[in-house]
Structure formats: C-alpha cells, structure tokens
Amino acid sequence: MEALLQHLVNGLVLGGTYALLGIGLTLIFGLMNVVNFAHGEFYTLGAYTAFATLALLGLPFLAAIPAAIVVGIVLGALCERVLLRPLRGESIDSVMLVMIGLWIAMQNAELLGWGGVAKSVPHPFPTKPLVVGPLGIAPLRLFVFVTAIALIVGAQLVIHRTKLGRAMRATFQDADTAALMGVRIGRIHTATFALGSGLAAAAGALLGPIFLVYPSMGDLASLKAFSVVILGGLGNVAGATFGGLLLGVVEELGAGYISSGYRDAVGFVIIILVLLLRPSGLFARTERIG
Amino acid sequence: MRARLPSTSLLVALAVVALTAPFWLTNPYWLHVLIMGGIFAVLALSLNLLLGYTGQLSLGHAAFFGIGAYASALTTLKLERSAWEGLALAALLAGLAGWAIGRLALKLRGAYFVLVTISFAGVISLVSVNWMELTNGPLGLPGIPAPELGPWSFRTKRAYYYLVLAAVALSYLVCRRLVGSRIGRAFLALRENEALAESVGIDVTRYLVLAAVISAAMAGVAGGLYAHYTRFVSPEVFLFTYTVTMVIMVVAGGKGTLAGPIVGALLFTALPEALREVTSWQWQMLTYGLILVLLVFFLPRGIVPTLSRLRKSP
Numbered sequence: 001m002e003a004l005l006q007h008l009v010n011g012l013v014l015g016g017t018y019a020l021l022g023i024g025l026t027l028i029f030g031l032m033n034v035v036n037f038a039h040g041e042f043y044t045l046g047a048y049t050a051f052a053t054l055a056l057l058g059l060p061f062l063a064a065i066p067a068a069i070v071v072g073i074v075l076g077a078l079c080e081r082v083l084l085r086p087l088r089g090e091s092i093d094s095v096m097l098v099m100i101g102l103w104i105a106m107q108n109a110e111l112l113g114w115g116g117v118a119k120s121v122p123h124p125f126p127t128k129p130l131v132v133g134p135l136g137i138a139p140l141r142l143f144v145f146v147t148a149i150a151l152i153v154g155a156q157l158v159i160h161r162t163k164l165g166r167a168m169r170a171t172f173q174d175a176d177t178a179a180l181m182g183v184r185i186g187r188i189h190t191a192t193f194a195l196g197s198g199l200a201a202a203a204g205a206l207l208g209p210i211f212l213v214y215p216s217m218g219d220l221a222s223l224k225a226f227s228v229v230i231l232g233g234l235g236n237v238a239g240a241t242f243g244g245l246l247l248g249v250v251e252e253l254g255a256g257y258i259s260s261g262y263r264d265a266v267g268f269v270i271i272i273l274v275l276l277l278r279p280s281g282l283f284a285r286t287e288r289i290g
Numbered sequence: 291m292r293a294r295l296p297s298t299s300l301l302v303a304l305a306v307v308a309l310t311a312p313f314w315l316t317n318p319y320w321l322h323v324l325i326m327g328g329i330f331a332v333l334a335l336s337l338n339l340l341l342g343y344t345g346q347l348s349l350g351h352a353a354f355f356g357i358g359a360y361a362s363a364l365t366t367l368k369l370e371r372s373a374w375e376g377l378a379l380a381a382l383l384a385g386l387a388g389w390a391i392g393r394l395a396l397k398l399r400g401a402y403f404v405l406v407t408i409s410f411a412g413v414i415s416l417v418s419v420n421w422m423e424l425t426n427g428p429l430g431l432p433g434i435p436a437p438e439l440g441p442w443s444f445r446t447k448r449a450y451y452y453l454v455l456a457a458v459a460l461s462y463l464v465c466r467r468l469v470g471s472r473i474g475r476a477f478l479a480l481r482e483n484e485a486l487a488e489s490v491g492i493d494v495t496r497y498l499v500l501a502a503v504i505s506a507a508m509a510g511v512a513g514g515l516y517a518h519y520t521r522f523v524s525p526e527v528f529l530f531t532y533t534v535t536m537v538i539m540v541v542a543g544g545k546g547t548l549a550g551p552i553v554g555a556l557l558f559t560a561l562p563e564a565l566r567e568v569t570s571w572q573w574q575m576l577t578y579g580l581i582l583v584l585l586v587f588f589l590p591r592g593i594v595p596t597l598s599r600l601r602k603s604p
Contacts, residue, residue, distance in 0.1 A: 029401075035401040035404070083583065086587070092400050092401060093345075093400070094586050094590065096347065097537075097541060097582055097585075098582070098586050098587075100349075100534070100537070100582060101578075101579045101581070101583035101586070102579065103579070104534055104576070105576050106579070107575075108576035109576055112570075112572045112573065223409070230405070264416065265416045267409075268408075268409035268410075268412040268416075271405055271406065272410065272413075275395075279398070279402070
C-alpha cells in the first residue's frame with residue numbers, strides 16, 4: 001500500500017511537468033493547428049538554460065526558471081515570426097515538415113554546442129527525503145511539483161483573466177471577427193507560440209535538476225506532450241492539466257508494477273488507444289479528428 | 291495521368307552505367323555507397339508510395355524497415371533457412387504490420403496518422419530493446435549470413451550490388467505499374483480530394499490500407515537487404531535519424547514522382563559520405579534540418595519535378 005502511494009506521489013510530481021508541456025502544446029497544436037514537433041526542443045532548451053544559469057553563471061537557484069521561461073518565449077516568438085508566419089495559409093504537411101526540420105536543427109545545434117555528455121544541474125536542496133507518514137519525497141521534487149502547479153495556475157490566469165488571453169481565445173474561435181474587433185492576429189499567433197514554448201522551457205528547467213540534461217531529452221518529451229494533448233482534447237487547457245497528471249501517474253504505476261523498460265511505451269500506447277477509441281480526447285467539447 | 295518516361299536514350303545510358311558500375315568503380319568504397327544508396331532507394335520509394343501518392347506522412351517507416359531486418363536476420367539465424375526465405379518473410383511480416391497500421395489508422399488523417407505511426411515505431415523500438423530472448427536486445431544480432439544462390443554466394447560487394455540493383459529496378463517497376471493502374475489513380479484521387487473520391491465510389495479505406503501494406507512490405511524488403519549486407523542488426527535501425535533521412539530523400543527528390551525518391555536516395559547517401567571528411571555527423575544532421583526547412587520554402591515540389599519543368603520550358 002505504501003508502495004502504491006509512493007508511486008502516486010512520484011507520478012504526480014512527474015505529471016505536473018507533463019501538464020506544463022501539454023498545456024504549451026495544446027495551445028500551439030490545439031489552437032494554432034501547428035504540429036509542433038520541435039516542442040521537445042524548447043523543453044531541452046529550458047533545461048540547458050537552467051544549466052547555464054546555475055552551473056556556468058553561478059546565479060542563485062531561483063533565477064533558473066524565469067531565465068528558462070524568458071529564453072523559451074523569445075526563441076518561440078522568433079521561430080513563429082520567421083518560420084510559421086510565412087507559411088500561414090499552407091497545408092498542415094508543409095508546416096509539419098518545417099517543424100521537423102527545426103527539431104533536427106535545434107537538437108544537433110545543442111549537440112554541437114554542449115556536447116553529447118549529459119550535464120548535471122546543481123541545486124541547493126538537501127538530498128535527504130522529507131518523510132510524511134509512510135511517504136518520502138525529496139525536497140527538490142516537492143519544489144518541482146509546487147512550482148509546476150504555480151505555473152499551471154499562472155497560465156490559466158493569463159488565458160482566462162487577461163486581455164491577452166481573451167484576445168487569444170477570440171482569435172482561435174473566430175479570427176475574422178476578432179480582427180474586426182481590433183485584435184492584431186499576427187501578434188496573437190506569435191504570443192501563443194511564445195507562451196507555449198515558454199511553458200515547455202519551464203518544464204525542462206524544472207526536470208533538469210532531477211534528471212540529467214542531454215540533447216536528445218526532448219524527443220520523448222515531444223511525444224509525451226502530444227500524448228497529453230490528445231488525451232485531454234485539443235485546445236483544452238484543463239484537459240491537458242489532468243491528462244499530464246494522469247500520464248505521470250500511469251507511467252509510474254506501469255514502471256513500478258509491470259516493467260520499467262517499457263515505461264516510455266505508456267505514452268505511445270495512450271496515443272494509439274485514444275486515437276482509435278476516443279479521438280476527441282477524454283474531455284473535448286468539439287469533435288476534431290483531422 | 292501516366293508518369294512521363296525520361297527519353298529512351300537517357301534510360302539506356304543509365305542502364306549501361308548502372309550495369310557496368312562494379313567494373314569501372316575501382317574503389318570498393320564507392321560500390322558500398324551505391325549499395326547503401328540502392329537500399330535507401332527502395333526505402334524511399336516505399337515511403338513515397340504513402341507520402342507522395344496518398345498524401346499521408348508516415349514517420350514510423352523505420353519500424354517496417356526494422357521489422358524486415360529483424361525478420362530476415364532471425365529467419366536465417368534461428369530458423370536456419372535461406373536468405374531468400376528471410377526476405378520473403380521480411381516482406382510478409384512488414385506488410386502485416388502495414389496492414390495493422392492501415393486498418394487501425396483508418397479514421398485518422400494528417401497529423402494524427404503521423405502520431406500513430408511515430409507511436410507504433412516507438413513501441414516496436416522498445417520491444418526490440420527489451421525482448422532479449424527474441425532480439426538479443428541492445429547487443430544485436432551479429433553474423434547474419436549473405437544470400438546464396440546455388441553455388442554462388444552474394445558475399446562480395448560486386449555480387450550484392452547486382453542484387454540491390456535488381457531490387458531497385460523491381461521496386462521501381464512495381465511502383466510504376468501501381469501508379470499507372472486504376473489503383474494508382476485511386477491513390478491520387480485520395481490525395482487530391484478525399485470527399486470527392488468517396489463520392490464517386492472509391493473505397494478510400496481499402497486503398498489506404500493497400501497502400502500501407504505495399505509500402506510496408508517494400509520497406510521490409512529493404513530492411514532484409516540491409517541485414518544481409520551489413521551482417522548485423524541492432525535496435526539502432528529504429529533510430530529516428532533513419533526516418534528523417536528517408537523523409538528528406540523523398541521530399542528533396544520529389545514526392546509524387548517515381549524518379550524523385552531514387553535521386554533523393556542516391557544524393558543523400560553520397561552526400562554524407564562526401565562530407566564525412568569535412569564535417570562531423572552532427573553538422574550534417576543540423577544541415578539536414580535546415581535543408582528541410584529551406585526545401586519547404588523554396589523547392590516544395592522537390593528536385594526532379596523542378597528539373598523536368600525546366601526541361602519543358604523553352
């Protein structure tokens with residue numbers, strides 16, 4: 001029983017970051033209809049930014065997350081302006097191929113820049129786990145979970161309570177009417193992509209200290225993000241939140257009770273099953289399968 | 291619409307060049323490059339069948355390649371049958387996997403189809419790493435024998451070159467017959483306007499599944515050829531780099547044409563070898579990424595269609 005609870009706790013910690021990844025991608029894929037295969041690369045970028053901030057520049061630990069978010073937002077905005085805006089009217093295949101190209105380019109640039117050896121990100125937390133009853137949780141993981149939840153809440157607030165968020169939702173509901181109302185559509189697209197990428201970078205910066213940082217860490221992150229988005233329904237931020245937590249828990253339980261070698265297969269299997277049985281996701285309000 | 295044949299004299303010249311290559315290519319290294327190029331040409335043709343003719347992108351094609359490689363390897367190693375039976379089984383098993391994907395992904399199009407193919411490849415890859423009893427896991431399967439025909443063994447590069455050449459020619463012919471037939475026209479209808487195609491009575495799902503099966507079987511054969519050439523198979527065949535390379539070959543060469551994938555395959559097998567002296571593998575992949583982006587912006591139809599358009603204009 002304790003093992004089960006422990007797995008649940010671990011799963012929730014991981015799931016919080018999966019939720020961040022998923023929310024970012026659901027904005028980009030669900031709202032902008034861009035198949036962003038480079039999403040995982042922004043995650044990796046965030047992790048490397050955290051590494052650079054802490055290990056190379058020696059800044060205090062709390063600077064890492066904001067630094068990663070800023071880098072993610074800036075690079076995301078740049079990519080949107082340069083790569084996506086000219087392709088705005090094109091078929092989804094062309095956009096997909098461009099994002100695949102970006103994915104390969106970014107990953108190998110990181111490989112060239114940082115080298116293939118995994119880097120470890122320093123953190124000030126003690127390694128002795130906090131013990132609450134039968135459960136133990138490392139302080140670092142607790143911090144990650146709390147920060148992830150805070151960022152998720154922050155993202156929800158931005159989308160539902162700010163003018164920018166309202167403009168985003170309006171644009172993706174009906175771009176023409178939004179434009180007539182004075183919304184700068186181009187800017188909203190850039191902002192959405194930037195926000196999504198910033199969240200991915202945050203997820204990377206959070207998980208960086210727990211696991212190691214290496215150039216191909218983004219590959220699985222991309223696919224798990226898609227898994228979360230499909231599970232939660234495209235464009236559905238609350239769905240992505242729940243989906244992320246669910247994926248984290250199911251992965252942990254699978255790794256603990258079935259086999260740890262196949263742990264990453266959980267995300268894949270979810271994609272296949274959900275697309276086959278309930279393509280609109282667990283929570284989507286509108287049907288959209290292609 | 292029939293595919294346009296390049297002029298007969300050009301074909302004859304190419305055939306002569308191709309058939310005599312082992313005799314004037316003194317450095318066996320270049321023969322190796324041609325052999326690998328040929329294997330990738332078969333692979334590219336198979337991906338093109340799906341991407342170029344039905345319009346669906348499969349990023350999991352490495353799974354069919356890998357299934358074929360492992361099937362052929364295991365047939366010769368564990369079942370101790372001949373390489374030819376291995377190749378046949380490779381085509382069969384890969385084709386079966388293609389059938390499964392085709393049927394399962396019936397309702398899905400575009401990005402969702404891509405995601406299912408990636409997930410499928412991911413699962414197969416994990417299986418090949420973890421199911422040690424069958425695949426020997428990360429250690430791989432060494433010592434795969436070369437094919438034999440009576441007293442002759444295809445162990446030498448020269449002999450294998452002819453085998454691969456025959457495979458490329460066969461694949462090209464199969465694709466050509468397919469594309470020129472009613473089935474090919476159904477594929478094109480599927481690609482251009484699915485709703486319209488259905489409204490004139492074309493059974494879209496049946497043709498999509500058929501395309502997936504043939505495409506997968508071809509990729510499986512390519513995998514088998516690869517296994518018997520390199521004599522070693524490991525989960526590395528499922529590496530995403532192979533999939534990416536395949537996609538670039540088809541997109542750069544010209545999807546929806548028959549010569550395009552072959553040109554793309556030869557180009558992108560020779561290019562890394564030529565660049566090997568100059569740059570490292572990471573720079574190469576980085577350039578591939580940039581090339582892909584630039585292709586979509588500037589040369590979306592690929593090399594072969596652009597060239598043939600230049601040829602037609604006065």
